Amino acid sequence: MPDPSESKRNDHDVSEERALRDRAQYWVARLVAKDISESEIVELETWLASNPRHKHAFARERALWQDLSAVAEAFAQPASKPVPLSGARRFFPRRRIMQAAPVALAASFAAVFFMPSILIGLRADYQAPVGAVRSVALPDGTTVSLDSGSAISMAFDGDRRVVHLLAGRAWFDVRHESRPFLVEAAGGQTRDIGTAFEVRRESHIVEVGVTHGAVRIHAPNDTDSPILRAGDRASYDAKGFVRLSSQPAAYVAAWRKGELLFDKVPIETALAEIARYRHAPVWTFGDFGKAPPVSGLFLSARPDEALETIVRMRGLRMTTLPGGIRIIQPNRGI
The missing domain is CATH 2.60.120.1440 (Jelly Rolls)
Structure with missing residues (x-):
């Protein structure tokens, strides 16, 4: 007859291994998230250092996520042209589609925006x-x-x-x-x-x-x-x-002090610099070549305030989409 104590030990080992795997998967997911906090990073490092098994489980789960590179390549491929549907019935009213368009556009932008950072997070120490x-x-x-x-x-x-x-x-x-x-x-x-x-x-x-x-x-x-x-x-x-x-x-690496120093910087360069400190992207469309460059000191802790200041100073147009995405364009007179 099987030893009941041996069966209990096996069940315990399986349960412990599953818990370890789940915890490793959790930390991989948090590591690649855009909103991981400094305290969470410290907690992760403490967990990894506490037991060699934690390191092995984390490395194994992170390696599995490397397969996401195939997904990233799909984003780099040009979209195929839609096949026209002759005589197809419109199932949704035009107004409803137009209302949903900004949300769909924001979701598409977010997918392209976040995918590279996820892959980088998997490789990073x-x-x-x-x-x-x-x-x-x-x-x-x-x-x-x-x-x-x-x-x-x-x-x-x-x-x-x-x-x-x-x-x-x-x-x-x-x-x-x-x-x-x-x-x-x-x-x-x-x-x-x-x-x-x-x-x-x-x-x-x-x-x-x-x-x-x-x-x-x-x-x-x-x-x-x-x-x-x-x-x-x-x-x-x-x-x-x-x-x-x-x-x-x-002036080298002024960002270490929370400062963004611009000295006659092209507008698009300044906007891209500020966008680094936002969770949602900033998209620029149009020709900014005739707009005066930007000079000044801004705080990286207040990126939206910096964007609004530059938009106001240079007479630009800014549109906010769902998810906090900002679209900035020059006025037609620029």
Whole structure:
């Protein structure tokens, strides 16, 4: 006859494993959510560090979610043309359809907007919630500040320390040791030389600014390895390296202090910068080329106030859709 105590132990093991899996799935879901809070991130890190089984379960569940990349590719494909339905009956009144259109449009925009951040969240070791700046200490003692919605992953070994900037921007205050410290983004590399520095990633373009010390830039498809010092700025993409105008070192990564500093910045650039701190996207349509640039200091904690100020200053038009999506257009006279 089977041992009742053995059966109870098996049931307990199965129940415990199911609970562990459910908890790991919960944390994966929260990690990729746009509204995860700083306290939740700390709670997750505490849970992971409390038991090796937690780490294994979390890694397993996160790996399963990697299959979402196939979904993201579907969003990148051009939509197929609808097949006309000859003589099809209209089942819904036109007025009803027009009333529902903004909601459907907002839902479509939201799906496209959130999908990339979900995939990035699955790859990230550290991530900042939207609307907040997060400071983390890496295993080597280096301090990293992550701007709103930014994410990094790490690959530290016995020979070197590599941080991958997956999205957004990060400021590094590097602790120096024999292993080199490298930040990789969009196929290029920034190497620390006694430094505190910022790396920004916007799609395929990367910008680097130095607070103090120096860094060496290795741009993709570029044989030069220029050095940047305090106040220096540069950008790179697949075409190579470009030096930008210098600025006071105190201006580098001003977002760490909750400040958005604009000095004769094109309107669309300023709006995109402010949009980083909103949970819902900001969409711009039309030609803003004739509109004067934006200068001033805004607070990242009040992005809607900043948008409204720029719209009012430059005589723009702003429409709010369900879900908080904002559409901004130039007035016809601009």
